[in-house]
Amino acid sequence: MTETLSLFFALMAIGGTLGVLGILLGTLIVAFDLPGSGLARSIAADLRPLAVVFAAVAATTAMAGSLYYSEGAGFVPCTMCWFQRYFMYPSSVLLLVSLATKKWVLAKIAWGLSAVGIWISIYHRAEQAFPEAVGGVCELNNPCSGRYVNEFGFITIPTMAGVAFALVLVLVPLARPSNR
Numbered sequence: 001m002t003e004t005l006s007l008f009f010a011l012m013a014i015g016g017t018l019g020v021l022g023i024l025l026g027t028l029i030v031a032f033d034l035p036g037s038g039l040a041r042s043i044a045a046d047l048r049p050l051a052v053v054f055a056a057v058a059a060t061t062a063m064a065g066s067l068y069y070s071e072g073a074g075f076v077p078c079t080m081c082w083f084q085r086y087f088m089y090p091s092s093v094l095l096l097v098s099l100a101t102k103k104w105v106l107a108k109i110a111w112g113l114s115a116v117g118i119w120i121s122i123y124h125r126a127e128q129a130f131p132e133a134v135g136g137v138c139e140l141n142n143p144c145s146g147r148y149v150n151e152f153g154f155i156t157i158p159t160m161a162g163v164a165f166a167l168v169l170v171l172v173p174l175a176r177p178s179n180r
Helices: 002-031 037-072 079-101 104-129 157-174
Strands: none
Touching (some): 002 157, 037 079, 037 157, 079 104, 079 157, 104 157
């Protein structure tokens, strides 16, 4: 079960990365009025009403995945994993409440939490890739450089968390209300 879910989460991370890159590319095309800017504007307009929904799905899936890994699979979270959770869990809740109440300010707070969380994910991933160079904040018996998941040779738990944070970072501004 854990291997199947890890593959599923890794494929979602790849899809999420493609989504982030697509949104960023579309933003650049529109910003510089490049060929295809009409199509990019149209896609953005179609995505705008669902952007917070997709952000909430990304954050909630990351939260559920981390809970599965610790409670279901028995993976002991390292210190950096806990730091990422401190920013992902409230982001998930805030985005869901934002959807239910239509309070844009809650999505903005989730965006701010994700802006910090992505840097923790990047640092954690760097620690996994270069443990001697980065140093570390983790315990000796549960190092942050450890990899419970390593799908396709590069997708680890902090990679997946980083993609979820990145999705929140690109989707929430896309969803901003026009009457703020």
